[in-house]
Amino acid sequence: MMKKKLTLLGLAGLLALVTGTATAGDPLRVGVEGAYPPFSWKEADGSLKGFDIDMSMEVCKRLNRECVLVEQEWDGMIPALLAKKFDTIIASMSITEERKKKIDFTVKYYNTPAKLVAKKDAGFDGTAAGLNGKRLGVQRATTHQCSAEKLFPGAELALYATQEEVWQDLAAGRLDAQLSDSLQAYEGFLALDAGQGFDFLGDAIDDIECQGVGAGFAVRKEDTALRDALSQIILDIRADGTYKTMNDKYFAVDIYGN
Amino acid sequence: MAETDRTFFDYLVYVSENHSPLDFMLVADHIDKFFYGTLLTIEITLLALLIGGVMAIPLAIARAYRHRWWNGPIFGFTYFFRGTPLLVQTYLVYYGLAQFDFVRESFLWGPILSSPWWCALITFSLNTAAYTTEFLRGAIENTAKGEIEAARACGMSPARMMRRIVLPSAFRRALPAYSNEVIFMLHSSVVLSTITLQDILGVGRWLNGRYYLAYEGFITAMLFYMALVFIISRGFRIWEQHWLGHLRARTTVEG
Numbered sequence: 001m002m003k004k005k006l007t008l009l010g011l012a013g014l015l016a017l018v019t020g021t022a023t024a025g026d027p028l029r030v031g032v033e034g035a036y037p038p039f040s041w042k043e044a045d046g047s048l049k050g051f052d053i054d055m056s057m058e059v060c061k062r063l064n065r066e067c068v069l070v071e072q073e074w075d076g077m078i079p080a081l082l083a084k085k086f087d088t089i090i091a092s093m094s095i096t097e098e099r100k101k102k103i104d105f106t107v108k109y110y111n112t113p114a115k116l117v118a119k120k121d122a123g124f125d126g127t128a129a130g131l132n133g134k135r136l137g138v139q140r141a142t143t144h145q146c147s148a149e150k151l152f153p154g155a156e157l158a159l160y161a162t163q164e165e166v167w168q169d170l171a172a173g174r175l176d177a178q179l180s181d182s183l184q185a186y187e188g189f190l191a192l193d194a195g196q197g198f199d200f201l202g203d204a205i206d207d208i209e210c211q212g213v214g215a216g217f218a219v220r221k222e223d224t225a226l227r228d229a230l231s232q233i234i235l236d237i238r239a240d241g242t243y244k245t246m247n248d249k250y251f252a253v254d255i256y257g258n
Numbered sequence: 259m260a261e262t263d264r265t266f267f268d269y270l271v272y273v274s275e276n277h278s279p280l281d282f283m284l285v286a287d288h289i290d291k292f293f294y295g296t297l298l299t300i301e302i303t304l305l306a307l308l309i310g311g312v313m314a315i316p317l318a319i320a321r322a323y324r325h326r327w328w329n330g331p332i333f334g335f336t337y338f339f340r341g342t343p344l345l346v347q348t349y350l351v352y353y354g355l356a357q358f359d360f361v362r363e364s365f366l367w368g369p370i371l372s373s374p375w376w377c378a379l380i381t382f383s384l385n386t387a388a389y390t391t392e393f394l395r396g397a398i399e400n401t402a403k404g405e406i407e408a409a410r411a412c413g414m415s416p417a418r419m420m421r422r423i424v425l426p427s428a429f430r431r432a433l434p435a436y437s438n439e440v441i442f443m444l445h446s447s448v449v450l451s452t453i454t455l456q457d458i459l460g461v462g463r464w465l466n467g468r469y470y471l472a473y474e475g476f477i478t479a480m481l482f483y484m485a486l487v488f489i490i491s492r493g494f495r496i497w498e499q500h501w502l503g504h505l506r507a508r509t510t511v512e513g
Contacts, residue, residue, distance in 0.1 A: 075463060079472040102470050137454075141467030149468070158374075158454040159464060165353070169454075172356035174372050 027066040029086035030056045034071050035162040038187045038250045039092045042071075051250050055109065056090045058242060059217075062233050073161060075141040078102055081218060088230065089218035092181070094143045096212035104221045106231040108214030109238075111257030113204030114144055115182040117170065117189065119197060122177070126202020131155040134176035137166045144179045146210035152179075167194065177201060183255060214257055281471060285478050288465060295461035296482055302378055302457070303447050307440060309379075310386035317387065318394035319420065332391065339388030344446045347385060352377040352453045374453040386443050393435045397428035430501045437494035441487055458482045 032052060034042045040050040048069055060067035070086045081089055081103060095105040116126045124130040132154035138144040140159040148157055158175060160166045166178050167189045182204065189195040205211060217234075219227045237243045238256065247254060264272075274283035285292075317335075320328040339347065355361045355371055362372075370376045401424050409419040451460035462479035466472050499506075 075467050076472075078470045079466075099470060140463060141470070145467050159456075159460070159467065160454060161452065168353060168356070172372070173362060173367075174356070174374075 025065070027068045028060050028063060028088065029068045029070055030060075031072045031077060031081060031086040031089040031091060032056065032069050033074055033077070033091045033162075035074075035164050036092060036184060036188070039184065051246065052090050052092055054246050054249070055237075058237060058246070059090070059230065059233050062236070063229065074139060075161065077141070078218070081220060084220075087219065087223070087226065092184075092215045093218050094212040095214060095216045096143055096146070096210065098146065098210075099212075099218070103218045104224070104227055105216035105218055106227055107234055108216050108257070109234045110255040111214030112181055112183040112255050114147060114179060114207075114211055115185060115204055116177050116179050116201040117185050117198055118177040118201040120199045122201060124176075126177075128152055128154060131177060135174070137169055137175040137178040139163045139166055139180065142180075143211045144181075147205055147207045148179050150210055151205065151207060163188065170198065171195070179205070183251065187250070279473070280477065281469075281474050284465075284469065284471065285474050288461070289478075291456070291461045291464070292458065292478055292482055295456055295458040295479075296486070298455060298460075299444070299447050299450070299457040300486070302375070302382060302450060302455075303440075303444050305379055306382035306386055307443055309383040311390055313383070313387040314390035314394055315425070317391040318398060321391060321395040322398040335384075336388040336391050339385050340392065344381070344385050345449050345452065348378060348381045348449050348453060351381045374450075374455050378450055378453060378455060382443065382447070385446075386439065389439055389442075390436070393439075394428060394432050397432040397435075398424060400431065401427055433494070433498055433501055437491065437498075440490055440494070444483070444486055444490065 032040050032048060034040050034048050036050075036052075038050055040048060040052040043049055048071070053069065056067055056069060068086075070080075072080050072085070072091075074091075077089055077091065077093065078099065080086065089103075092110075093099070093105075095108060099105075116131075118124075118126075124134065128151060131152040134155050135158055136148055136152055136155040137158045137160060138148045140161060145157075145159065148155065155177075158169070160169070163180060163184065166175070166180065169175050170178050170189075171194045182200065185200070190198060190200075217230050219230070237246075243256065244254075247256070271283050274281050317328075317332050321332050321336075351371075352374060355377075361367060364371075370380075405423055405427060406419070409423045414422065447457060448459040450457040451463055454460075456464065458479045459476075462475035465475035465478075
């Protein structure tokens with residue numbers, strides 16, 4: 001009896017190998033960044049931690065699929081998704097029209113505004129005129145690159161591969177200001193020792209064309225079934241209180257937005 | 259109606275965006291950025307080669323003649339710069355030095371070490387100096403015995419022999435190796451884009467970051483690098499014909 005079951009299992013496994021199609025049992029390959037605390041960062045032992053990582057795990061659990069986290073440098077995220085290196089991106093990617101030309105998104109899973117950060121006594125304000133001729137740092141291929149070019153055309157733009165490099169150069173004094181997600185800025189810099197002496201400059205960036213309508217999970221355009229399943233899971237996680245538990249582990253405020 | 263109103267230019271944009279594997283109109287829109295990137299790439303590569311090349315001459319002589327005090331430290335210098343990747347060296351200078359308060363408070367920080375341009379130039383110059391030192395040393399050591407004997411027989415002092423005989427001959431023989439070094443340096447200059455400089459690759463990465471079009475940015479960057487390599491190798495071929503003409507096989511004219 002036992003043996004027969006095993007044989008059947010073996011056959012099923014072989015079938016799955018031969019057909020190679022994505023079934024419910026296949027692992028879900030999730031593209032993550034790992035350099036964007038507190039949403040994702042890498043521990044000294046190489047393990048990934050953060051809100052995006054917790055979110056990935058919860059999604060896989062609800063899909064009843066194993067999670068394979070694939071680390072990917074930010075400016076190669078979309079090409080890697082299109083090249084099928086993973087099935088979805090769960091890496092705080094904002095839903096924008098420009099990106100929708102290439103890929104598709106679920107509903108948002110959080111929405112926090114972007115803000116400028118500069119020295120406390122910067123001596124200029126967060127307007128286009130104030131930033132004229134100033135060195136402004138942003139992470140490459142983000143919504144902030146788009147906003148920075150649009151709203152602060154007179155600033156000298158410095159592009160970085162990771163947000164952590166932006167913070168390093170801001171702290172070192174190579175940048176006059178930087179533009180990024182306000183929550184990440186607070187948790188990942190302003191609240192730390194390195195960020196002492198720095199503060200937000202001006203109000204939240206009002207630029208829906210570049211900034212989009214919040215962060216969602218990204219999928220390839222043809223994977224509509226996966227997109228809808230993921231969207232439903234986000235709404236479920238929000239509705240049944242799991243979201244609050246995950247949110248409160250990292251943040252003092254609710255980051256879901258309006 | 260709308261169809262006929264469309265100009266030929268609109269049509270090109272439409273084809274480029276929807277039917278072409280490469281959005282060439284988008285590249286054409288930003289081609290000026292690529293030319294500025296090319297200028298930066300050439301500027302830093304050339305300056306680094308110049309500074310590194312000038313540094314390499316005394317270092318190579320000291321190495322070739324096994325100078326009692328200098329040989330060891332120079333060997334350490336070339337071993338370090340040839341044994342580690344340029345990317346790591348650049349990070350060390352750019353991000354590494356910025357960590358120390360005393361560096362940030364020193365007089366060098368404001369004008370030089372805070373600028374990615376200077377950090378890159380310093381690292382690239384030291385890197386190419388290390389490689390050039392070693393193959394120039396080889397060329398000096400391999401100077402034909404007869405040339406040196408002849409120079410001595412003419413009563414040349416060691417300094418004059420170096421200037422008139424050894425170095426000119428070593429430069430000629432090192433030229434083919436040097437053309438490789440120049441092309442390697444050009445290829446290595448892509449490191450510039452990792453420390454916020456908008457070199458050719460930097461512009462390619464900017465385009466990818468702005469429009470999420472990887473092919474457009476990187477293929478254009480590749481074409482620019484290929485054009486530069488073509489020009490460099492052509493230039494060196496002409497230079498070699500001029501300098502190494504005496505080594506070519508002679509052709510005799512049938513009478």
